[in-house]
Amino acid sequence: MKIWDVITTANSNLMRNKGRTFLTILAIFIGSFTIIATSGIRTGVNNYIDAQLDSAGGEGYIEIMPEAMRDMAQSQMGFGGGDEPQEYDPKKNSAEMRAINKTDLAKIRKIKGVQSVKPARNVKAEYITSSETDKKFVISPQALPSDRINLDIAKGKDGKPDGRLVSINDPTPEIDLLPGYAKALGFKSDEDAVGKTVKLGVVESATMQVRTVEARVAGVLNKSVINMGRSWINTALEDKILDITYAKMPQSYRDQVYFATAEWDTKLGDKGLEDIKDGLKKLGYIGMTMEDEVGMVKSFFDAIILVFTIFGGIALLAASIGIINTLFMAVQERTREIGLMKAMGLGKGKIFLMFSIEAISLGFWGSAIGVAAAYLAEVIVNPIAADTFLSGLPGFELIKYDITTLALLILLVMLIAFLAGTLPARRASKKDPIEALRYE
């Protein structure tokens, strides 16, 4: 029998019991679809995060925190702490250890490859307002730690960016607004707000009185996961805010910081970065690049995706048992036919091949329909997602496929189906023609 005839015969055999074939394909479809859709979401999310990371730049910039700070955060979150009360250890638990003092800042500065260090001071503001409105809005300002960060500035209708990122060393106090703030503060548009003056209310900690400070709007930011709701300010504005917050208080309060940021020489490459991290570790600090931070989010997300993929895998496993069952039934039903074909000289190998191809076809159709449905889901879900829960994150395509993964998945499912089919196919090929013809 020619191979093409084996294939067409196998496929027309599948059509003999349409209901059974359909149900088997449906089972394979469910497993394949789950795996494809979750991998599509994974690709979509990762693509978005990578794109955000690329646009944010952040090369050559590292965040530093004391190890004691991380330990405390972890034990408060329930990691590692256990139920037992933890014994006080001045080396680990003292407030002094959780802060970064001036000598340590100097030591960090001396680590090879570190170009500058900036303590992240505790900048707080009560509200933001402008002369255009009486309303006040909540704001969480954050000093831009490095001009190596390149945040996403919103683009106006003309396609040009609305303003720019605050310039760190500009003597004029500057702020970048979050989306929506420009209109709330009474400006006509994002573009209109650029260059205008806003007022921030800051509490004087010693007296609890609110005083205001003025700042120039440098630009308007796009929403993004990396931004995390922070309004970035330059050093001049940071100093003005700190002047108010710590007025009438000892300098030591103002100098107490828990985080710092450093710029490092990117020419040293990944190896240099590792050395810097090691150096920080020796001093009792942890260094994290933006990629490291995003990596944590990613690995958490990947774990969720993994769970779904395992579900899909289990569904596929169940489906392959369905294939075995379907084919065993087919072998049983076609016992006489197998006997007849063997009597007429069809070899064992061809019979095995015929049933294997039936299995592979089931796998192919199940996964191909899964791919088609997943594609359809992309076409339908992505625009809906972009209009609803992802509306704040422009450029986020929830589901994204790449063709090689899809093709590989179809091939993999076909392989699984083939393996599942070997048992019944073997039984069919081993049938004794005389016995088979006698079978009632």
Place this chain on the structure above:
Amino acid sequence: MNVIAARGLKKSYGKKSSRFDALRGIDIDIKEGESVAIIGKSGSGKSTLMHLLALLDKPTEGKIGVNGKIASKLKERQVNKLRNQEFGFVFQQFFMNANDSVLSNVILPLKISGISKRERKNRAMEALKTVELDDKAKAKARDLSGGQKQRVCIARALVNNPKVIFADEPTGNLDSTTGEKIEDLLFSLNLNNRITLIIVTHDSDLAARCDRQLHIKDGKIKKDLAKPKASVKKGGRK
């Protein structure tokens, strides 16, 4: 010339105490163009003998030669090819794919031998013409009457131009008038196409139409009767 020859054929089933000897030493020579009836009661071993001669089963002892080749020395692939090209089969229960068309049922052996699509259709139509069922080529096999079904089966046995047709109770499922027509068809093929006929039957009338009758009892040939000379068909034997 002998198409099929067997020496010292024995076939046993089971082992030791439960051992059953279906055939206990059989020698046969079947000449080209001959028509041979294998007759005997059920359990006599006649079907087992046919299965061995048709190379569907292997003897416990003894040798079978087909066209001068020793079957036990052939590889499985060669045996399959031999069965496909030299033998045709007609069964009592027809064994057709009921949901397929008459034509595709007849095509099956040609498909197995790997003949191109166009040629196999032509040859199948020719075979159907021989059994006068070419007008039913497109009908579903299940819609045919018993006699028509058996004629399709004969067309299927014929389609590969075999040297030998094995027929296992070919008229067993048919009424006597229809059965007679099937017999006529088989013997006309034997006469006109010089196809060797090996018919397993317990119908003595059918057996009487054959050139030779092999009576099997308890796994042995009890009688080997030839037809009286006067009525030997021309071309039946040298």
